[in-house]
Amino acid sequence: MSESLPFLGLMAFMAGLIDAAVGGGGLIQIPALFNALPHVAPATLFGTNKVAAVSGTLFAARSYVRQVRLPWKLVLPAALAAFAFSFVGASVVSWIPKSVMRPLVLVLLLLMAVYTLWKKDFGALHAPVSIGRRERVLATALGGAIGFYDGVFGPGTGSFLIFLFIRCFAFDFLHASAAAKFVNIATNIAALSYFLPQDQVLWHYALPMAACNVLGAISGSWLALRGGSQVVRVLFLVLLTVLIGRFAWEVLG
Numbered sequence: 001m002s003e004s005l006p007f008l009g010l011m012a013f014m015a016g017l018i019d020a021a022v023g024g025g026g027l028i029q030i031p032a033l034f035n036a037l038p039h040v041a042p043a044t045l046f047g048t049n050k051v052a053a054v055s056g057t058l059f060a061a062r063s064y065v066r067q068v069r070l071p072w073k074l075v076l077p078a079a080l081a082a083f084a085f086s087f088v089g090a091s092v093v094s095w096i097p098k099s100v101m102r103p104l105v106l107v108l109l110l111l112m113a114v115y116t117l118w119k120k121d122f123g124a125l126h127a128p129v130s131i132g133r134r135e136r137v138l139a140t141a142l143g144g145a146i147g148f149y150d151g152v153f154g155p156g157t158g159s160f161l162i163f164l165f166i167r168c169f170a171f172d173f174l175h176a177s178a179a180a181k182f183v184n185i186a187t188n189i190a191a192l193s194y195f196l197p198q199d200q201v202l203w204h205y206a207l208p209m210a211a212c213n214v215l216g217a218i219s220g221s222w223l224a225l226r227g228g229s230q231v232v233r234v235l236f237l238v239l240l241t242v243l244i245g246r247f248a249w250e251v252l253g
Contacts, residue, residue, distance in 0.1 A: 016056035016216025023158015047195030056213035064178035078143030089151020
């Protein structure tokens with residue numbers, strides 16, 4: 001334990017920092033767990049990851065809510081639907097082959113990257129739509145869809161949420177990132193409600209990693225709030241590039 005914990009702590013800090021700004025912390029934290037603990041069952045590694053991830057996300061959300069005003073009539077329905085459908089996704093995960101998901105996700109990520117680069121003003125201004133019944137229904141549907149995806153597969157959840165909050169509700173990158181945190185909290189708690197009863201958490205790793213993730217999340221949210229939407233946009237495009245590279249390698253390699 002003593003040999004791998006400093007490495008996992010550093011990776012958890014970096015994951016919390018990136019995740020607080022644009023999501024995607026799992027790209028760092030999950031491979032680190034598999035690398036450091038190769039003989040542990042995958043389900044236990046995912047459960048350990050979720051304890052650390054939800055801790056950082058909670059603190060990032062707390063930092064955002066102090067500085068960013070969010071339309072809760074949109075965010076809460078999306079979060080509640082994400083919670084319910086994330087649990088459903090986790091329960092049917094074995095029915096959907098990963099080989100089917102990867103090419104589809106790769107195409108979606110490519111489209112998101114091209115659209116964000118093509119529309120230079122995408123996510124630059126915060127001019128949210130008026131919230132009526134249609135918008136609440138759409139937020140619920142999007143939250144459910146992303147929650148289900150997170151339960152079944154997972155990578156890129158934060159990026160999809162940010163993109164959809166901008167595209168569908170005219171948020172800027174900063175507000176979209178803040179809103180995505182609250183939906184991510186819901187999906188993480190749903191996943192934990194699946195892992196915890198099965199005792200699939202290594203607490204002697206999870207708790208120190210959670211502390212490091214929180215420190216990273218505080219740093220990442222400070223960076224995003226200080227730099228504003230332009231900094232978040234740049235980090236978002238960098239994360240999309242990494243995700244595209246990863247999925248292209250898996251699909252084509």
